[in-house]
Amino acid sequence: MWEEDSEEKRKAPRIKKQLVIQYSFKRGIDQPEVWDESVINDISETGASFNVGKQFRRDEIFVIYLYSPVNPADKIEIKVKVIDSAASSIGIHRTRVEFVGLLEEQKILLRECIAQFLK
Numbered sequence: 001m002w003e004e005d006s007e008e009k010r011k012a013p014r015i016k017k018q019l020v021i022q023y024s025f026k027r028g029i030d031q032p033e034v035w036d037e038s039v040i041n042d043i044s045e046t047g048a049s050f051n052v053g054k055q056f057r058r059d060e061i062f063v064i065y066l067y068s069p070v071n072p073a074d075k076i077e078i079k080v081k082v083i084d085s086a087a088s089s090i091g092i093h094r095t096r097v098e099f100v101g102l103l104e105e106q107k108i109l110l111r112e113c114i115a116q117f118l119k
Contacts, residue, residue, distance in 0.1 A: 016042045017117045022065040025054060040066075045110055047083070047098040055093045056085040061100065068109070069116050076109045078102065 019040045024033045041049040048064075056062070060082045068074040080097035087093050102110070 017069075019043065019069065019113075020067050021048075021050060023050075023052065024063045025056070041094070043114065045099075045107070045114060047096065048080070049094060049096045051088075051092045052085075052095050053092060055087060056082045056095055058082055058084065064097075066110075066113065068113055070112065074109070076106055076113070078106060078110075 017040075020037060021040055022035050022037050024035050026033055036052070036054075038050040038052050041051065043049075043066075048066075062080060062082075064078050064080055065075045066078060068076065078099050079101050081100045083096040083098055085093045085095040099110075
């Protein structure tokens, strides 16, 4: 079951705004990549939380596309690593990820995206 974090673990403030993302995963080793959509629960410069229909394993790495709130045609491709993927009673999994291997350009776009929400 989900537990709300009583202590902040991210190194950057969380912004609780909904953003649409796409995420990729493989159903099996020899299977092609599958893309699905979700809405972010919260985001920071170091990670995010969102709900998905598939439970991910801790430390699993995959890609998300984050759409800019300033210009929806812009999307940021971000590699993420799973911190936790906890099941709920209604069959969805709250998945928490940290961003890994961000290039400077991606960091700037992410900061701009978050700054837009803080206005």
